[in-house]
Amino acid sequence: MSIIRSSFRALRVRSEGGHQASFEHIGLDALSAGEVVIRVAYSGINYKDALAVTGKGRILRGSPRTPGIDLSGVVVQSGDSRYPVGAKVLVTGCNIGEQLDGGYSEYARLPAEAIVPLPQGLSLAEAMAIGTAGFTAALALRRMLENHQAPAMGSILVSGPTGGVGSIAIALLKREGFHVTALTGKPEAGKDYLTALGADSILDRNHQVMGSKPLETALWGGAIDNLGGPTLNWLTRTVKPWGNIASIGLAQAHTLETTVMPFILRGVSILGIHSVECPRPWRLALWEKLRAEWKPAGLMEHIVSRTVSLDELPAACAQIVAGQVTGRTLVRVAGD
Numbered sequence: 001m002s003i004i005r006s007s008f009r010a011l012r013v014r015s016e017g018g019h020q021a022s023f024e025h026i027g028l029d030a031l032s033a034g035e036v037v038i039r040v041a042y043s044g045i046n047y048k049d050a051l052a053v054t055g056k057g058r059i060l061r062g063s064p065r066t067p068g069i070d071l072s073g074v075v076v077q078s079g080d081s082r083y084p085v086g087a088k089v090l091v092t093g094c095n096i097g098e099q100l101d102g103g104y105s106e107y108a109r110l111p112a113e114a115i116v117p118l119p120q121g122l123s124l125a126e127a128m129a130i131g132t133a134g135f136t137a138a139l140a141l142r143r144m145l146e147n148h149q150a151p152a153m154g155s156i157l158v159s160g161p162t163g164g165v166g167s168i169a170i171a172l173l174k175r176e177g178f179h180v181t182a183l184t185g186k187p188e189a190g191k192d193y194l195t196a197l198g199a200d201s202i203l204d205r206n207h208q209v210m211g212s213k214p215l216e217t218a219l220w221g222g223a224i225d226n227l228g229g230p231t232l233n234w235l236t237r238t239v240k241p242w243g244n245i246a247s248i249g250l251a252q253a254h255t256l257e258t259t260v261m262p263f264i265l266r267g268v269s270i271l272g273i274h275s276v277e278c279p280r281p282w283r284l285a286l287w288e289k290l291r292a293e294w295k296p297a298g299l300m301e302h303i304v305s306r307t308v309s310l311d312e313l314p315a316a317c318a319q320i321v322a323g324q325v326t327g328r329t330l331v332r333v334a335g336d
C-alpha cells in the first residue's frame, strides 16, 4: 500500500497579473478532480508544454494550473477497478496540462478515461520518450495509410523533422517502407541526426524555393507537416495525385492559404490530426502498435537527446521555444 505524501512538489503556472511559473508544495486537494491518483515517474516536453511553461502561448485553462500534457507512473489510489493500486499507466493529451493539472508534479489526480495501461514491452521511460509527439506521429501515419498512402506514390516530406513529432514520424515511415525527405531549418546541425533516423534526403528550409502558382511541379507522395503557414501552402501545391498531407502543427504559422486546385485536379487530401481528444479505441490501438511493430528504432539511444529533472524543466522549455533542441526531452520525476 503506497502512502501519498500530504505535501508534494508541483510546477504551478499562475496567470493573474501576468505569467508566473514556479515550484510549489501542494496537497492532492489542490489538483483538478479525478478518480485515480498516480505517482509520476516520467513526463516529457512537447512544443505545447514549452509554450505553457514559458508563457509564450495560451495553453493553460485555469489558474493556478500544472502543465505537462504527458505522464507515466504508478497508481497509488484508485476509484476505478481497471487501474488498481500498483498498476503502471501512461497518459497523453486528454486535456491534461491544459484544462486539467498535468505531469510536472510528483503526483497527478486524473479521470480514469484519460488513462492507458502501460503496454507490455514499454518501460515507463520509453512511454514518455514516445509521448504525445510519437503518439501524434503514429496517428498521422495511421490516417495516411487508411487513406491509401503507399511507398510507390513517392517520397514523404516531413517538416520540422528534428523536433519530437518529426523525428518519430521519420522512424515510423521507414518502418513502413517509405522514402523520406526531411525539410529542416537546421540542415548542418541536423544532418547526421536525420540521416541516422533514416531520412533519405535532406532539404534546407531556409533556401527552399516554394513558388506561388496554384499547382507547382508535383514532388512528394505525401507529407507530414508540423509547421503550417508557408510550408503547408507549398505542400498543397507540390503533393502528387492522391497524396495525403497530415496537418499536425503550426510551429511556423497557424495560417493556410491555397486554392481548390490541388484537391480537384490532383485528388490531394489534407488529414487533420488532433491527438488530444483522439477517440479512445484509436488511442488504445495506436499504443498497441507503438509497443510492438511501430516502436521507434533508436528511441532511447538517439531520439531522446536529454533527460532533465523537474528543476531543469523551465530552462529546457525556453530552449525548445527558441528552436535549439533536437529530438525528445525526457523529464524524470520519480523515475522507475
Ligand SMILES: NC(=O)c1ccc[n+]([C@@H]2O[C@H](COP(=O)([O-])OP(=O)(O)OC[C@H]3O[C@@H](n4cnc5c(N)ncnc54)[C@H](OP(=O)(O)O)[C@@H]3O)[C@@H](O)[C@H]2O)c1
Pocket: 045, 046, 047, 048, 132, 133, 136, 159, 160, 161, 162, 163, 164, 165, 166, 183, 184, 185, 186, 190, 205, 226, 227, 247, 248, 249, 250, 251, 252, 273, 274, 275, 276, 320, 323, 325, 326, 327
Ligand atoms: N495536432 C496535434 O495533435 C499535435 C500534437 C503534437 C504536436 N503538435 C504540434 O506539432 C508541432 C511540432 O511539435 P513538436 O513537439 O515536434 O515540437 P518540437 O520538438 O519543438 O519541434 C518543432 C520543430 O519545428 C521546427 N521549428 C521550430 N520553430 C520553427 C519556426 N519558428 N519556423 C519553422 N520551423 C520551426 C524545428 O525543426 P527543424 O529545425 O528541423 O526545421 C523544430 O525542431 C508543434 O506546432 C506542436 O504544437 C500538434
